[in-house]
Amino acid sequence: MTDTWDPQLLWYARAVRRMQSKRESDPSSWLWQANIHGEKAEAPGPNPEWNNCPHGGWFFLPWHRAYILCFEEIVRDVIQNELDGPDDWALPYWNYTRVTNGDPDSPESLECRRLPRAFRSPTWPDDDGDNPLYLAEPDRSPGAALGAPVGWTEVNPHKAMQAPRFTGVPQFGSEYTGSHLVHSNGQSGLLEMQPHNLLHGYVGGVMSQFFSPRDPIFWLHHANIDRLWAAWIASNSGHKNPTDQDWLGFTHTFRDAQGNKVGFTSEKLQSEEALGYVYESVTDGIGLKPPERLVALVAAGGDGDAPVEQVASTSGPTDLGPEALTVPLNPEPSARAGALPEAASPDTEARAILTVDGVRADAPPQTNYRVFVGARPDHEEDLDPEGPYFIGHLHFFGAVGANTEHHGGEGLTFKFDITEHLTELRQLGIWNGEGIPSVVVTPAPLGPPPPGAEAQAAFRAAAPTPPPESRPRIGSVSLTTT
Ligand SMILES: [Cu+2]
Structure with a gap:
């Protein structure tokens, strides 16, 4: 061509x-x-x-x-x-x-x-x-x-x-x-x-x-x-x-x-000008405000600052694959039942933090992953990055292969403040404040294939899933309140 x-x-x-x-x-x-x-x-x-x-x-x-x-x-x-x-x-x-x-x-x-x-x-x-x-x-x-x-x-x-x-x-x-x-x-x-x-x-x-x-x-x-x-x-x-x-x-x-x-x-x-260059535009392609979800924030009960508390954690690594999966979180037996709903209340200063640790792979997984809280892994409509369940992305940049010691051989750490997400899930009636909402991880899908029959056929033939030898995984996940 x-x-x-x-x-x-x-x-x-x-x-x-x-x-x-x-x-x-x-x-x-x-x-x-x-x-x-x-x-x-x-x-x-x-x-x-x-x-x-x-x-x-x-x-x-x-x-x-x-x-x-x-x-x-x-x-x-x-x-x-x-x-x-x-x-x-x-x-x-x-x-x-x-x-x-x-x-x-x-x-x-x-x-x-x-x-x-x-x-x-x-x-x-x-x-x-x-x-x-x-x-x-x-x-x-x-x-x-x-x-x-x-x-x-x-x-x-x-x-x-x-x-x-x-x-x-x-x-x-x-x-x-x-x-x-x-x-x-x-x-x-x-x-x-x-x-x-x-x-x-x-x-x-x-x-x-x-x-x-x-x-x-x-x-x-x-x-x-x-x-x-x-x-x-x-x-x-x-x-x-x-x-x-x-x-x-x-x-x-x-x-x-x-x-x-x-x-x-x-x-x-x-100053790039002092260095001798300018960009054609510094106003083009600088981001779009995501659509607002219209949720009325209703005050729920709560009583001030809560102590730092581990609410739930995994007991071992989680292997990621080509499908959406739920991370197996175990509630901390010693955690107060009220810790999470208090953090999710707009009336308290408390925050709920989801920490994803030890994110790494043996070879390029060829995809990023999306993280959702409260979603059902088998409901595609829940796995919408513009919906209330979405909290952020995971990537593997610098945590691939054996040569990662130079840059954190233990893998990458991601911290998500999910306080507002939990508040919203409560107000939408998706989470009633009891138990631990699910944490679902799924590969980030790509946009549509390029125009042209040949390109589209090739695209369908190469399913964008992590190659088996890449073994993308998470070391541990924990949910804490502060
Ligand atoms: Cu770079």
């Missing part, structure tokens, strides 16, 4: 191929650049410039900004000086958060959420094979590879873009982590969680692991994350970056196109 590509993507593809032909010891090679983020080796080597990506901490945004800035300079240099191309190449951003006509299900919106065609085509536009932007399964999930759009509820950045502050959990840019890089012990900030982590999980394969920059789409994904940071600051809502010297003064060191070390403080990384 003959296709035309945007010249920016065509030059990008040529540069990627060129960089892939360079030795790994060359800082401008494809592999060196990816290794900065994370090595593929089972036991990462001792190069201190590699395996440095910070996730779950307040350096996530500035570090990745410097990373893609230096990468862009290297690609531009390769295009200009090694391929005789233009001297003004710029890294494009993949605007998967773009919505047209206010409708995330419009054909144009769906198109934005498919992996761009140049990345899905095994061939170059002239039909020659060996397109370096293309990766096949299992290096990408079947759904992403075939052009099924990522779900809007996984990428809508609304919650992050509305966060009033940069620092904290849950806030825009994650928690204070002092003056050193934290790899993945911390909690992701809101933007890092969604769309960042969930988009990594949707593309799957290489993108769900720390050597994800080996997939050429990584850089366009991070350009969009970087753009959303710029948009959050530009939104006229008084949003501010940290003013702490531990953040401002930290130096992020990378290599320039000549292979020399260059350092950027977070302070310097705050």
